Amino acid sequence: MISKPRRRIATALATAALGLTLLTGCGDDVDCGLDQCTVTIQRETNASVQVLGVEAKFVSADENTVTMDIAGEQIQLTKGQQAVDVGGLQVTLSSVTSDAIQLEIGR
Template identity: 80%
Template structure:
């Protein structure tokens, strides 16, 4: 069976959209995802964690400019204004720190 060019394009577009949605698996209420990256909010409390792009990010500690996280079993420190850090196959950058939560950006390189 032959498929016309317009129909092949539609099938390719649907396959691409399905792949994009698969990348977003694990995005929950505390995670807002686009095609290339996710913005993640984590409560500033002991044992707070969130799953993003198949990796778990856990809050460890924070002060007003620096956050320590456990991402995929590896502890990292992030500082406001610092470039993204590569960890667990992802790039992670600190966006903000408040009294209640931290916000990070997570992207696939």
Template identity: 65%
Template sequence: MNTAARRVPALFTAAALGLALLAGCSSDNVDCGLDQCTVTLDRDTSASASVLGVEAKFVSADANTVTLEVAGEQVQLTKGQQAVNVGGLQISLDSITADQIGFQVSR
């Protein structure tokens, strides 16, 4: 098999791997890079997103603090707080508005 013929399967394998990594974010409200995602959820108790292989659900919020359920574990995030480790992921709060919350999830 010549070199060019070996490169084609390798290229397809690399492309499939890249798509699989990006598929870790499977919700419309999730924007991902390689190993970090930005999630925007409505302030609604039914709001959730699948991100980097785990489910993140909105629980409650006030002016500065949000409670999420991530990978089955409840976590409180406060504006300006360093990232919290949950289920092997780092989660930090970006924003809280009257209608939505925004947070970062990274590996």
């Protein structure tokens, strides 16, 4: 039987490993918390980032709507719209500028 101190250490290590797994793939254009990331993608053809184990790729945009390819699925996001479920993630469009778009992606 495992003693309580060893069990606590094992639990702490498992929690730390889970946190690192969730943060994997977060880069300069991705700011991650424990279960959600803010993603900034340039409005360029084929611009993309890796986040929470999936690729988020810019397709097109206008003033309020963005078309993205996330986890191989093409979706349209509208500013102010509720989160869209794609690839097991919740995706929300935060902002659209002439240079970049910003998304919130969470589990």
